[in-house]
Amino acid sequence: MSKIDKNQSRTRQRHAASPRGLLRDKSQKLVVIVGPTASGKSAIAIKLAQKFNGVIVSADSRQVYRGMDIGTAKPSKKELKYTNHHLIDIKNPDQEYSVAEFKKDAIAEINKIFKAGKLPILIGGTGLYVDAVVKNLDIPEVKENKKLRARLEKEIKTKGLDFVFKKLVEIDPEAAYIVDPKNPRRIIRALEVALITGKPFTAQRKTGKPLFDALQIGIRQSPEVLKKRIEKRTEQMVRDGLVLEVKKLIKKYGAKQKAFDAIGYREVIDYLNSKITLAEAISFINKNTWHYARRQMTWFKKNKEIRWIHGEAQAIKIVQKFIYQEG
RNA sequence: GGGGGUGUACUCAAGCAGUCAACGAGGGCAGACUGUAAAUCUGCUGGCCUUGUGCCUACGUAGGUGCAAAUCCUACCGCCCCCA
Numbered sequence: 001m002s003k004i005d006k007n008q009s010r011t012r013q014r015h016a017a018s019p020r021g022l023l024r025d026k027s028q029k030l031v032v033i034v035g036p037t038a039s040g041k042s043a044i045a046i047k048l049a050q051k052f053n054g055v056i057v058s059a060d061s062r063q064v065y066r067g068m069d070i071g072t073a074k075p076s077k078k079e080l081k082y083t084n085h086h087l088i089d090i091k092n093p094d095q096e097y098s099v100a101e102f103k104k105d106a107i108a109e110i111n112k113i114f115k116a117g118k119l120p121i122l123i124g125g126t127g128l129y130v131d132a133v134v135k136n137l138d139i140p141e142v143k144e145n146k147k148l149r150a151r152l153e154k155e156i157k158t159k160g161l162d163f164v165f166k167k168l169v170e171i172d173p174e175a176a177y178i179v180d181p182k183n184p185r186r187i188i189r190a191l192e193v194a195l196i197t198g199k200p201f202t203a204q205r206k207t208g209k210p211l212f213d214a215l216q217i218g219i220r221q222s223p224e225v226l227k228k229r230i231e232k233r234t235e236q237m238v239r240d241g242l243v244l245e246v247k248k249l250i251k252k253y254g255a256k257q258k259a260f261d262a263i264g265y266r267e268v269i270d271y272l273n274s275k276i277t278l279a280e281a282i283s284f285i286n287k288n289t290w291h292y293a294r295r296q297m298t299w300f301k302k303n304k305e306i307r308w309i310h311g312e313a314q315a316i317k318i319v320q321k322f323i324y325q326e327g
Numbered sequence: 328g329g330g331g332g333u334g335u336a337c338u339c340a341a342g343c344a345g346u347c348a349a350c351g352a353g354g355g356c357a358g359a360c361u362g363u364a365a366a367u368c369u370g371c372u373g374g375c376c377u378u379g380u381g382c383c384u385a386c387g388u389a390g391g392u393g394c395a396a397a398u399c400c401u402a403c404c405g406c407c408c409c410c411a
Contacts, residue, residue: 037365062365072365098362128364137361144362180359183368189361205361262365287354292365298358 030110030212031319033123034130034300035219036293038229042075044219044315045123046083052319055084055113057106059124059133062262064102065093067249070242071264073233093249093259100139103132107211119323122214127299134216136208140193140201148195152188167191172200215322217315218306230289234264234282243268243278263288 031048035041045056058064062072066089075085086109091097106122110133113120124130131137156164165187169176172194179190179201190201197204221229246268249260255269264285271281300306309315 060365061363096363099364100362102362126364128361132361135361139361142362149363180368183360185363185367186360189363193362201361207361258363258366261363264365266365288365294356295358295360295365299360299364 028114028211028213029119029323030134030214031119031121031322032130032134032214032216033121033219033315034127034216034303034306035125036221036226036296036300037073037125037289038226038233038293039219039221040229041123041125041219042073042079044312045121046075046079047312048315048319049083049119049121051316052119052323053117054119054121055086055116057086057109057113057120057122058088059102059106059122059126059129060088061097061102061126061129062259063088064091064097065089065259066091067093067245067252068259068262068265070237070240070245071262071268073237091259092253093257094253096144096258098144099128099132099137100141102129103137103139106133110212125296127296131303134210134212134214136211138204138206138208140197140204142193142196145192145196148192149188152191153184156184156188161187164188164191168194168201171195172202174200174202178202214305215319216303216306217318218300218308220308220310226293227286227290230293231286234285234289237264237285238278238282243271247272263292 031052031054033041033045033048048054049056060072062068063074064087065072068074074080074088075083079085080088087102087105090105106129110120110122122130122133132139152164161182161184164184165179165181168179168187168191172190175190175194180186193201193204242264246260246265249265250269250272253260255273260266260269267276267281267284267288270276270284271278276284307318309318
């Protein structure tokens with residue numbers, strides 16, 4: 001059965017099992033806002049939350065960390081006070097977090113919001129996190145195994161990436177054309193899942209049935225405008241004390257945390273270590289943020305369910321229609 | 328004035344007669360992605376098209392020597408250093 005056939009039959013089954021009205025339970029409506037960094041997602045989400053009795057759930061892999069405020073462009077204290085945000089400031093930078101954890105946390109938060117009779121608004125730039133919830137990705141239940149990863153990394157060093165990739169293909173032939181043969185991180189994870197479960201990695205990463213009736217809105221911005229917004233934002237971050245924020249964080253946690261492998265943080269760390277000047281750090285931040293925005297766009301572009309909009313007014317209109325429609 | 332060096336694609340930078348439309352890096356553009364995802368990884372990057380062991384234009388400028396030049400010679404132009 002081809003991929004397309006499978007999808008079609010899944011859709012048919014869903015409709016058969018859920019007659020009109022039952023499927024689109026009004027209380028299961030989820031608004032999703034995606035878009036590249038610095039596109040203005042946050043402002044629109046806050047506006048929507050105020051207008052439609054909504055509560056915001058953040059899908060941002062770095063805003064989960066306490067103390068990483070300026071560099072991650074977290075909503076201001078004031079904004080956080082007036083509009084409820086969830087999944088922000090839930091971990092310390094020396095703690096690890098992952099898609100799987102995020103998926104569980106986000107679903108729990110969303111269900112709480114439904115119970116409270118409010119509208120959940122999932123907003124995020126971390127495409128994988130958003131999809132985990134919206135598309136209900138079945139993430140293999142295999143936690144990071146540090147020993148195994150270290151062993152495989154060593155093996156890559158001594159015997160080569162090719163060797164380790166072949167090892168993966170041996171126990172999981174389908175991985176040959178799904179896992180990137182040149183990406184060590186992806187190969188290691190695939191092997192990790194396969195070795196620990198004894199089942200192929202490729203057989204375990206499936207998409208489940210949608211959990212929510214989601215309206216996905218994408219914020220589009222021209223490259224020129226986005227670049228300018230990024231530059232302006234970086235400037236503001238530095239003025240707001242980004243350097244001091246990073247200084248405090250590395251004093252408390254050390255500079256080697258995975259959480260600090262983030263734009264704005266690594267550049268400032270390099271600056272603090274006198275590897276580059278502040279001016280260089282700023283221009284690297286701008287450039288890397290732009291690269292990141294582009295990666296986000298290539299992720300979101302693939303998602304044909306996203307309704308692309310240009311401004312707040314359009315967002316309000318679409319959400320209004322979505323909320324009051326029967327389905 | 329004398330001596331030495333240098334000029335290569337958007338930038339830096341290798342090449343110093345054929346295997347060069349030119350290593351590498353950066354930048355630019357496009358893409359991948361299911362427990363690190365702001366991470367990690369990939370491809371393209373002179374022009375043209377009939378996308379090919381294809382054609383054209385290119386290594387400061389103008390000539391020259393060679394079957395063959397980014398590579399050698401001459402002149403000129405620009406930049407740099409040293410001695411006066």
